[in-house]
Amino acid sequence: MLQVNEIRENFERACEGLRKRNIPNPDALLQQVMDMDDKRKQTQVERDSLQAESNALAKQIGQLMKSGKREEAETIKEQTAAIKSQVKALEEQYSSCENSLTQILYSIPNIPHESVPAGKSAEDNEVVLQDGQIPELSPTQKFPHWELIKKYDIVDFELGVKITGAGFPVYKGKGAKLQRALVNFFLDEAEKAGYHEVQPPIMINEESGYATGQLPDKEGQMYMASEDGLYLIPTAEVPITNMYRNEVLAEADLPKKNAGFTPCFRREAGNWGAHVRGLNRLHQFDKVEIVQITHPDKSYPTLEEMSLHVQQLLQKLKLPYRVLRLCGGDMGFTSALTYDMEVFSAGQERWLEVSSVSNFETYQSNRLKLRFKNQDRKTVLAHTLNGSALALPRIVAALLENNQSERGIKMPKVLVPYLGFEWIS
RNA sequence: AGAGGAGUGGCAGAGUGGUCGAUUGCGGCGGUCUUGAAAACCGUUGAACCGCGAGGUUCCGGGGGUUCGAAUCCCUCCUCCUCUGCCA
Incomplete structure (x- = not known):
């Protein structure tokens, strides 16, 4: 959440x-925020001085x-009753001030970076660059991945429905x-780029x-195990960043670079439509996060x-991609600047988002209480960043669609050592 | 899961109702000594919030309570250890 002092300044x-x-x-x-903070401070001053009085008594x-002066003690005791009830009242007032301040701050998103374009929706995102060869498929061999996976029997949605429900495919x-x-390739590349591999809890x-x-x-986007008050993670960002909660x-030690592979779970409530067929949107998917x-x-x-790291992965996989700078209206709540990476999937003839790389500045670290001691020995909030490197399903979709031919689907060279085969046929 | 024990500053470890934010040791930082280092000695050494400052308030696993006053008593939750049970 935002820092009130930053808002003031x-x-x-x-x-x-x-x-x-x-x-x-x-x-x-924001004026309301500052007023509430003023009120909070004022209440704190009143409470503290009264508390000091009470402590002295x-x-x-x-x-x-x-020293055995019982009676004098009793006399003073009587005085304390009034102060005590006042302190209690101020105490309640203070925590109510603090709560409403926190509530309002929770409702305010991060301040976008200067370079973030204004805009209302995904249409206003700015294309920063585009790279890679968009494949020209023959009209007779131009299938969307949901047909290809059926043909080669490599992903089974119906089976997933039987076991769990829609959006939980069986590979x-x-x-x-x-x-x-893909997971191993992504993790190896992350390690080469200096990331420390972790395997965090997924709840x-x-x-x-x-x-x-x-x-x-x-709230409504996460699956919850209500019996235990735990949530299934929507992204490894949550457990990995939280490793540093309440740390100085x-x-x-900076920068801290961690990478992890986890399954991710998203309810995607009310997010289904014709354009989310097949692997385009799932309730459970795999992702390597940096x-x-x-x-x-x-x-x-x-x-x-980090953006470059992600781009290099896409280059190595020979996938045509573009980088978008998200506009104010499309950016995530907590982010100050986000780049989305999209690959072109030739069967659907659509750009698919496969990564999102964001700088949160102090928005997360303020809530996390994630700080570091600077050279003046002051504790200051660190900045947090994360990005997908990468999310698997749409990469798979694009690999299948872009590399299809009469002979089958040709796997990119970098994956062959990991796969042990070159063709899906 | 059941029974018992325990959670105190970077670490170790005192403290069982009243100058306790907390004895002490180690570690850290600064200094004396030394060509330099070690040893020894001296000093210093947690955090958050409010305040220009002086200073004040809060924090002894989390939350709540008793009391004029809580690290210390009570309730509750969490975590760890030991034993028993169960289990990849």
Whole structure:
């Protein structure tokens, strides 16, 4: 969540940023935040001084009791009753101030970076670059992946429906091997780029959900095991970033670079339509995630570095891709700047989002209480970033569609050592 | 899952109702000594919030309670250890 002090210091910039997110009347909203914070401070001052008074009296009583002056102690005791009830009232007022301040801050998204274009929807995203060869498929061999997987019997949706429900496919034979190969390839590449591999839990508690911003914003998007109060992760970002919740790192420890493979679970409530057939949208899918914790001065160069890492994966897989700078209206709640990577899938003739790389600046670390000690020995909030590198299903879709031919589907060279075969046929 | 024990500052470990934010040791930082280092000695050493400052408030696993006053008593949750049971 946003820091009130930052809002104070950069009021105009903050308002402008929220306008980019199409938030109506940001001036009034942020003014309200500052007023609530003022109220909070004022209440704290009142409470603290009264508490100090009460503490002093208690101390006096202690001393009197010690020296045997019972009666004097009793007299002072009587005075404390009034103060005590006042303290209690102020205490309640303070926590109600704090709660409503937190509530309103939870409802305000991150301030977009200067470079974020204004815009309402995905149509206003800015194409930063496009690379790779868009394949020209013959009209007789131009199938969408949901037909190809049936033909080669490598992913079975019906079987998944039987076991679980829609959106939980069963990968079979070479389809299953392709999953395994991609995961290993992505993890190896991440390791080469200096990421430390971790395998985190795929269920998280409520606190973790709040800390990275999935809660309360995306409550309905996560599966929940209500008996135990745990959520299935929508992305490895949540457990991996939460490894650093309530930590104070040394500046020399930065950047922290972690990568992990996990299945991801999304309810995608109300998100289904004709364009989400096959592997385009699932309730469970596999993803390798890269996460960095950086010094605030380094987070934007790091974002570029991460974007480049993802692009290199796509280049190695020989997939045509483009990079989008998301507009204010399409960007995630907690992000300050997001690049989406899309691959062109020739069977559907559509661009498919396969990665999203974001800088959250201090929005997450403020909730996480993730800080580091700087050279002046001050504890300051670190910046957090993450990105998919990569999400599997749409990569699989594009690989199948783009590499199809009469002979079968040719696997990209880099995957062959992982797969042990070259063709799905 | 059942029975018992325990959670205190970076770590170890005192403290069972009143100057306890907390004895002490180790570690860390600064200094004396030294050509330099070690040893020794001296000093210093948690965090958050409010305040220009002086200073104040809060924090002894989390939350709640008793009390004029709680690390210390009570309730509850969490975690760890030991034993028993179960199980990839």
